[in-house]
């Protein structure tokens with residue numbers, strides 16, 4: 001049974017150096033309060049080593065991002081069967097906010113689903129239909145706060 005070991009890098013630069021040394025790519029996973037940069041390498045003995053660097057958003061920005069986080073549900077029908085995809089998206093808003101953040105979240109969700117799932121189930125930006133787009137966190141429920 002292969003095991004996984006996780007370590008935290010102190011800086012993004014340190015993570016980049018580590019990833020370069022091991023010739024692995026850095027993946028960027030973003031949520032409303034934090035961006036996690038992570039890279040993983042598999043050693044000859046099968047052990048997986050994962051290294052992370054967390055970048056937290058300042059509270060003022062995090063609160064705004066949280067309010068504009070959407071759960072997008074989309075569906076497409078490969079060979080007559082329905083295939084559902086759900087993504088939680090925090091769109092990156094520009095200062096002006098001329099675009100409806102919910103619409104922006106839909107565009108990002110569909111693009112991400114296509115990128116991750118096209119090879120597996122054939123989801124594309126063209127055949128995906130958005131069913132619902134809802135704010136993930138209700139402003140009236142403090143219990144939603146992660147801490």
Ligand SMILES: [Zn+2]
Nearest residue numbers: 083117121123
């Ligand atoms: Zn699908």
